[in-house]
Amino acid sequence: MLVTLNDLLIKAKAENYAVPATNIDNEHNLRAAVEAAEEMNSPLILNVTPQANPDLEFFGPIAAKMARRSSAKLCLNLDHGRDFKSCLLGIRSGFTNIMIDRSTLPYADNVREVKEMVRICHELGLTVEAELGHVGMGVQYDVDGDQALTDVEEAKAFIEETGADALAVAIGTAHGAYKGTPRIRFELLHKLRDAVPVPLVLHGGSGTGEENLRRCTREGINKLNLSNDLKKAAIENLTNRDLSGNTVYQLYPLLAEGFKNKIKYYIELCGCQGK
Numbered sequence: 001m002l003v004t005l006n007d008l009l010i011k012a013k014a015e016n017y018a019v020p021a022t023n024i025d026n027e028h029n030l031r032a033a034v035e036a037a038e039e040m041n042s043p044l045i046l047n048v049t050p051q052a053n054p055d056l057e058f059f060g061p062i063a064a065k066m067a068r069r070s071s072a073k074l075c076l077n078l079d080h081g082r083d084f085k086s087c088l089l090g091i092r093s094g095f096t097n098i099m100i101d102r103s104t105l106p107y108a109d110n111v112r113e114v115k116e117m118v119r120i121c122h123e124l125g126l127t128v129e130a131e132l133g134h135v136g137m138g139v140q141y142d143v144d145g146d147q148a149l150t151d152v153e154e155a156k157a158f159i160e161e162t163g164a165d166a167l168a169v170a171i172g173t174a175h176g177a178y179k180g181t182p183r184i185r186f187e188l189l190h191k192l193r194d195a196v197p198v199p200l201v202l203h204g205g206s207g208t209g210e211e212n213l214r215r216c217t218r219e220g221i222n223k224l225n226l227s228n229d230l231k232k233a234a235i236e237n238l239t240n241r242d243l244s245g246n247t248v249y250q251l252y253p254l255l256a257e258g259f260k261n262k263i264k265y266y267i268e269l270c271g272c273q274g275k
Contacts, residue, residue: 002067005075005097005127006165008043009199009222017271018217021045021077021201022263023227025052028252029234030063032260037072041274042267044072045223047079048095050086060093077129079225087117096126099168103131107154114162122163129223132158133170135203149188156195166199166223173204182208186215193220201225206232210269217270224270226263233262 008019024030024046037044046063053059060076067074077097078090087098100117102110114130121128133150150169159167169192172184192200199222205213206228217224237258241247267273 001070001073002064002096003073003075004125004165005045005077005129005199005223008045008073008075009166011275012043012222012272013199015275016218017275018202018222018224019043019045019272020263020266020270021047021079021223021225022230022266023047023049023052023079023225024063025049025059027062028256029230029259030066032256033263034066034070034072034074036260036263036267037074038070040264040267042072042272043074043275044263044267045075045077045097047077047225047227049079050081050089056086056089056093056095060090060095064094064096084113084117088120091121091124091126097129097165098126099129099131101131101168103134103148103168103170107132107158111158111161114158114164118163118165127165129166129168129201130158130162130164131168131170131201131203135168135170135173149185150192152188152191152195155192159196159198164198166201167196168201168203168225171202173202173208182212184208184212184216186219189216189220199223205229205266213269224266226266229266230259230262234258237261 012019022033024033064076075097076095078095079099080101081087082101087100090098100114102113118128132155134148171189200220201223202221203225205224205226234255238254
């Protein structure tokens with residue numbers, strides 16, 4: 001079943017759990033993600049970034065069709081739409097949520113551009129995720145881990161001004177593999193949870209650590225973005241096998257199996273199994 005972000009996250013916020021948002025970029029890991037959700041009787045968010053799969057008009061309808069015929073509730077999310085063209089292309093390509101990322105812009109510019117995307121998407125029955133503060137890169141975590149954290153009062157005002165349906169916040173995570181130890185600001189998360197009326201999103205979940213993520217998904221985060229960990233699990237499931245003989249022809253199934261099993265692990269961690 002293809003649904004919007006609100007169809008998943010309003011319930012998650014009310015019942016205090018999170019929904020994994022898994023980055024996909026081809027048919028194999030798309031099918032693996034859908035199967036994981038069905039086998040765990042869980043909602044799931046399918047993330048597609050224009051950077052990883054630039055042919056949105058081709059891949060978007062494939063993912064949307066697969067989601068529609070699934071027994072699981074699935075949201076198709078355009079992740080990190082960094083310009084209006086990508087966001088509008090996502091709408092045209094069947095995405096039910098648009099994550100418009102203007103987090104590197106000054107506050108007023110972020111508000112203006114997100115507000116316009118919200119107006120367009122809400123007219124079409126779609127939802128919008130925005131980002132305030134800026135989640136940087138794990139490879140330069142010694143710098144990015146302490147910069148551009150989300151301000152609580154700004155976050156509250158931002159949602160009032162834009163009408164966005166979910167807000168990605170910067171509380172100490174980073175995208176990709178960490179160079180250093182993640183430092184999650186749980187006190188900041190609690191303040192944001194209490195001040196901001198919409199579901200909160202955590203980008204950069206991979207490598208953050210099981211204990212940190214379990215706390216995040218029980219203490220205010222309702223959408224957990226994952227990519228690096230899933231791809232590493234897919235590769236490990238392949239390279240740990242004996243690939244002699246005809247096993248080599250199981251290349252894509254083995255990658256998909258590792259990808260799916262890691263998603264199922266995160267579904268359990270987020271507390272959304274059976275939801």
